[in-house]
Amino acid sequence: MKEYFKKAIEVANIGVLNKEGGPFGAIVVKDNKIVGVGNNKVLKNNDPTAHAEVVAIRDACSNLHTYDLTGCIIYSTSEPCPMCLSAIIWANIKEVYYVTTREEVGQIGFRDDLIYDYLENKNHDIIKLYHVENSDCNELLSNYKNTIY
Numbered sequence: 001m002k003e004y005f006k007k008a009i010e011v012a013n014i015g016v017l018n019k020e021g022g023p024f025g026a027i028v029v030k031d032n033k034i035v036g037v038g039n040n041k042v043l044k045n046n047d048p049t050a051h052a053e054v055v056a057i058r059d060a061c062s063n064l065h066t067y068d069l070t071g072c073i074i075y076s077t078s079e080p081c082p083m084c085l086s087a088i089i090w091a092n093i094k095e096v097y098y099v100t101t102r103e104e105v106g107q108i109g110f111r112d113d114l115i116y117d118y119l120e121n122k123n124h125d126i127i128k129l130y131h132v133e134n135s136d137c138n139e140l141l142s143n144y145k146n147t148i149y
Contacts (some may be wrong), residue, residue: 004029004075005099007037011051012077015039022110022148024052028060028069028093035072036060052076053084057091067094074135081112082119 004027012025021040028036038055042048053076061067069091074080078100080088088096102112117123 001075001097004034005077005097007034008052008075008077009036011039015041015044015052018044021050022105023076023108024076026052026056026074028056028072028074030060030064030069034060035063035124049083051081051084052078053080054087057087058091061091062094067091079112081110082115129147 008025008027010024010025011027012023015021015025021042021044025113026036026038026040027034036056038052038057038059038061040052041050041055043136044050049140053074057069058071058075066108070093072093073095074088074093074097076096076098078085079098081100081102102110106113114123114126118126
């Protein structure tokens with residue numbers, strides 16, 4: 001475990017020095033081998049979704065030629081934000097080890113608690129969601145279902 005955190009911290013530091021994004025790094029491991037590496041690249045890519053865990057998941061999926069990372073583990077320098085947690089769940093990763101907490105990164109300006117508050121029904125002023133009826137989307141769903149089944 002120590003070597004994985006060392007690598008995650010190393011890539012996070014490189015990203016910070018290169019002004020690629022926040023101080024975050026993540027490693028995806030399968031069968032005791034590193035299969036994905038990522039650091040925060042939000043600034044470098046002008047992409048608010050380019051968090052370390054997401055970048056590492058994308059790298060692992062590319063390296064393993066799959067979208068299903070069952071059997072993989074993520075080691076991260078920080079507690080995953082809600083977006084990263086969702087990506088981890090979608091990738092079928094069942095274990096995450098992290099070092100710094102969302103409260104600690106909040107002290108240096110990161111806003112994870114804003115999203116957690118929304119998810120816990122504490123602040124609905126963050127975003128407004130509107131459901132709109134459109135039958136064309138029902139046909140889209142039906143077409144998809146008929147295509148894969």
